[in-house]
Amino acid sequence: MSAALANFRICDFTGQLAGAGATKWLTAFGAEVIRIEDPVREGRWDIMRGGPPFVDERRGINLGGSFNNHNTDKLGITLNLRTGKGKEILTEIIKHSDAVTENFSAGVLEKWGFGYEQLQKIKSDIVYVSNCGFGHVGPYSQYKTWGPLVQAVSGLTFSSSLPGEPPAGWGFSYMDHTGAYYMVIAILAALYHRQRTGEGQWVDLSCTDAAVTLNGPALLDWTVNDRPMRRENSPNSNRSQFARMAPHGIYPCTGNDDWIAIACRDDADWQKLAAAIDAAWTNDYTTLQSRLDRQDKLDAEISSWTEKQDKFLLQNTLRSQNIPVAALQKPQERIDWDPTTNNFGLWPTVEHPEMGNVRVDGLPVHMSKTDWEMNRGGPCLGEHTEEVLINLLGMTTKEVQTLREENVI
Numbered sequence: 001m002s003a004a005l006a007n008f009r010i011c012d013f014t015g016q017l018a019g020a021g022a023t024k025w026l027t028a029f030g031a032e033v034i035r036i037e038d039p040v041r042e043g044r045w046d047i048m049r050g051g052p053p054f055v056d057e058r059r060g061i062n063l064g065g066s067f068n069n070h071n072t073d074k075l076g077i078t079l080n081l082r083t084g085k086g087k088e089i090l091t092e093i094i095k096h097s098d099a100v101t102e103n104f105s106a107g108v109l110e111k112w113g114f115g116y117e118q119l120q121k122i123k124s125d126i127v128y129v130s131n132c133g134f135g136h137v138g139p140y141s142q143y144k145t146w147g148p149l150v151q152a153v154s155g156l157t158f159s160s161s162l163p164g165e166p167p168a169g170w171g172f173s174y175m176d177h178t179g180a181y182y183m184v185i186a187i188l189a190a191l192y193h194r195q196r197t198g199e200g201q202w203v204d205l206s207c208t209d210a211a212v213t214l215n216g217p218a219l220l221d222w223t224v225n226d227r228p229m230r231r232e233n234s235p236n237s238n239r240s241q242f243a244r245m246a247p248h249g250i251y252p253c254t255g256n257d258d259w260i261a262i263a264c265r266d267d268a269d270w271q272k273l274a275a276a277i278d279a280a281w282t283n284d285y286t287t288l289q290s291r292l293d294r295q296d297k298l299d300a301e302i303s304s305w306t307e308k309q310d311k312f313l314l315q316n317t318l319r320s321q322n323i324p325v326a327a328l329q330k331p332q333e334r335i336d337w338d339p340t341t342n343n344f345g346l347w348p349t350v351e352h353p354e355m356g357n358v359r360v361d362g363l364p365v366h367m368s369k370t371d372w373e374m375n376r377g378g379p380c381l382g383e384h385t386e387e388v389l390i391n392l393l394g395m396t397t398k399e400v401q402t403l404r405e406e407n408v409i
Contacts, residue, residue, distance in 0.1 A: 003030020004370035008191060011090075011097040012036065012074065015046035017173065018147070018207055019103030019131055020070040021180030022187065027073040028363055028372035034093060034388055035071065037381060039078035039409055049381070055355050061381055062354050068378040069360045072350050076379025077388050078409050081112055085408045090114065091122055092393050098194070099127035099187060103179075105144045106136045116202040125200040127190040131183045135206030145208065147173025154211030159218060163230045178214070179207040239295065246291035247273075250328065251303045253311040259328040260311045262302065262318070264291075272321045277305050335359075352377030385409050 008031040014020045027033045038045055048067040050060060080086040094100060100119060102109060109115055109130070119126045130136065133145030151157045151170050161168035186203045194200055212219075221227045240248040240263070247270075248263045264270045267288060274282035281301050285291045291298050306314060311327035318325040334341055341347060346362045355377060363372050389395040389409070403409045 003373075004367065006030035008032070008099070009097045010034065010187075011093050011100045013045070013100070013102035013104065013109070014131075015103065016048055017066070017070055017176035018179035019101065019183065020046070020048075020067075021177055022131070022183035023074065023101055024070050024072060024180075025184040025363065025372075026187065028374055029370065030373075033074045034097070034384075034392075035074045035076045035379060036090065036093075037076060037078050039080055039382060040082075040407070055358060058354075060354075065355075065358070068350075068352055068355065068358060071378030072360055072374045073376045074379055075384040075388055076382065077385040078382035079385075080408050083406070083408050085403065085406065087113065089389070089393070089403075089408070093388075094119060094122045094126065096392055097123070097126070098191060099129060101129045101131075101183075101187060103131040103183070106130070106132045106134070106141050120200070123200070125194055125198055127187070127194055127200050127203065129183065129187050129190065129203040129205065131179060131186075131205040131207060133206070134208050136204045140208075147176045150175045150179075150208045150211050154208050155215050155218070156211055159215065159229055161230075163232060163234060175207055175211045179205075179210055182207075182210045244288065244292060246285075246288065246295050247298055247302055249299050249302075251299070251306040253306050253309055253314065253327075255311065257330075258311045260306055260314055261326045261328060262306075263324040265324065269323055272323050273318070276318060276321060276323070277302075279305065348374045350374050350377045353380055353383070382409065 005026055008026065010023060010026055010031055010033045012023050012033045012035045014023050014035075023031075023033045023035075046067060048070070049062070049064045051064045051066060053065040054063055055065065079090055081090060094114075100109075100114075107115075116128045119128050133150055134140035134143055145153070148157075148169065151174070154175070156175070157167045157169050159167075160170055183205055186205055190201055190203050218229050222229075238249060238261075239246070243265075245263055245265055250259050250261050252258070253260050262273070264273055267286070270285065270288075270291065274285075279301075285294070285298055315325050315327040329338065335347055344362075344364075345366070346364065347359045348362045349357050349359050352358055358377060360374060360377070362374060365372075386397070386400050389400050389403075390397065400409070
């Protein structure tokens with residue numbers, strides 16, 4: 001099976017999740033991604049390098065589980081860009097690359113002497129993709145940020161709780177992952193344009209603006225109807241307004257923090273659910289309007305029924321009646337129990353030189369002709385330095401050794 005992106009080489013400075021997660025997609029489809037790191041300040045550019053989770057009791061710069069997960073199959077080299085020789089080597093790598101990617105704060109590459117104008121002089125058709133908190137233009141461009149801050153500034157955090165209660169936040173830094181998805185789309189679009197026209201370009205991505213786009217209907221509701229979020233009498237659950245449905249919620253089950261989602265699209269769904277419940281109180285809710293008018297009471301009645309039942313058994317029972325239903329699955333149930341993710345190949349095993357065989361996140365897509373592959377774990381610090389300098393730049397083993405002695409690599 002041929003790799004869809006096998007003809008592309010990326011000079012990669014991305015780190016953490018928002019950047020490294022993007023270039024992970026490129027390597028999975030066959031691109032050669034050369035990850036540049038600092039040999040002096042080990043792990044300084046990517047705090048995930050030595051951070052949790054860990055496979056065992058060992059700790060170290062090459063044992064970070066999150067780093068391994070987001071850097072599968074990349075080539076890792078170290079390069080001291082505080083030295084003239086380090087900058088010369090980077091220049092040569094860029095000459096052999098199709099794109100330069102990074103998610104530093106705005107202006108970092110410019111300070112190093114590798115801003116877009118300089119990159120164009122090195123290679124006129126280079127694609128430069130930067131992904132930072134606020135982009136490179138506007139009054140916030142010089143501010144630094146982090147995933148939870150992006151979610152706060154964008155409005156997402158405010159949207160995530162009940163009226164009258166403090167915003168709950170989104171837990172884990174979802175905008176790092178979403179930012180990565182936006183970034184990989186931008187990279188591919190720019191590479192496609194370059195392939196058609198021969199033109200490179202600078203792609204300036206703002207992770208905060210990416211987050212703003214996820215507010216969707218809330219922004220439209222304010223703009224068009226002057227209605228704020230979390231207002232009195234606004235929906236305070238996952239109840240459906242468009243189209244109107246009832247019941248449409250999350251209900252407790254037996255077990256430790258177990259829940260089930262049930263939705264009735266119309267009276268026919270409700271009649272089937274009422275038959276499954278088999279209780280006299282269901283006769284009070286025969287029409288959609290009667291269910292909407294007393295939705296709080298309806299949810300309480302349904303909860304009193306579901307809380308005595310196992311979520312998976314109830315799911316299977318209602319599903320057999322064609323009632324829209326799903327047990328709320330915990331991460332461990334998805335990865336270790338549910339056969340659909342295993343059958344889809346969502347958790348491939350890669351080989352890491354120090355960690356051994358480790359499962360990582362796969363990609364939620366398959367292509368019949370040019371599917372993705374993941375075989376090798378994230379690179380140990382400087383693991384491929386000699387390989388890249390010799391095979392790509394034509395250096396000798398002796399020249400590489402001299403660079404090591406001079407702390408260039």
